[in-house]
Amino acid sequence: MAQRAEQPWTTDAFFAWQDRQQDRYELVDGFPIRMMAGARNVHDTITINLLSELRMKLRGSGCVPFSGDSSVETYPGRIRRPDAGIDCGRRDPNAYKAAEPRLVAEVLSPSTRDLDTLEKLAEYKSIASLDTILFVEPNAAQVAVWSRDAERAWERSFVEGLDAVIELPGLGIALPLSELYDGVTFPASPTMRAV
Template sequence: MADAVRLTMTPEDFFVWQRDQDELYELVDGHPVPRHRMMTGASMQHDRATVNIIVSLGMQLRGKSCRPTTANISIRTSIRGLRRPDVMVECAPLVPDTYEAREPKLVVEVASPSTTTIDQTRKVEEYKRHPTLAYILLVETLKPQALLYRRIGDDWEIETFEGLDAVIDMAAIGATLAMADIYDGAVFPPRRDLASEG
């Protein structure tokens, strides 16, 4: 692993190297980086939201040209960059032996305390460069809140969704995500009442 990290890899080299690894990596500036470098794995809350999103999108997109994928599938973000979103919607015909999406329309990152900053800054900017992406969705796990980046021509507009009654409409993939579905079975920490603490 140490030798591989020192080498600069192309995505093609990376996919060959990744097959012999015991965990998932991303390719950042030509160097393999463990996907959960700062995590011991995903929490149950993170996992539940991720599975809920896949189930909801999978049911809505069944029989259509777009399908959800897991973090096993990569998105190319630069000549020497590959990321693995928690969920992606791929709209290209299936190629059984490929490891990356060819026409992704949606990427979803479900927040973890150790990855929130990079998800909301560097990764968002990397994702925006992908020519086929229509949406970038960032989902919180400590509260029912999501941030949607929507491509409008050459620009991106941002919309915040809060509360379990909100519904995220993504017409470009022919699907919606109800916040109640994303957070089905989730448990949120009690909100601190700052007024009573004063």
């Protein structure tokens, strides 16, 4: 007897199922993928710093930050959970994803670095409303910034050093690296850099 192939899930079915799970999942090619757990403290510190800075800078703007508990739909039916982001759309309190994501950020880790900077990068670039993608290096004060130019084409730049600032003119804010890396002690000789 032939075995029936499992059907890919819709985003509605995925979110209904995810709502009953203890762990966080992403939806990839129609099937749930459990996310890695147990980030290092440095990852958590940078993520909290970024969300705190975004909350403070966006207050009153109509845009709000979101954490990795929320999500973005990259391709139809594909759900990703960046570490942080900015949603400038009308937020439904009962929804599970950003209505109009304008920025997503990933704090890199050894286990997800390649997935984030290669596969997820291509997916994030496909989101029409997205203006900025940040890849934050935890081993040094360095952020790879992907942003759209006037023709909406993607350009990459690097912002380095604790005195540097990430300018986000489309949102009317700037993020000082000194704030993102507040409380972070860098290794004497980083094993990974240059995202």
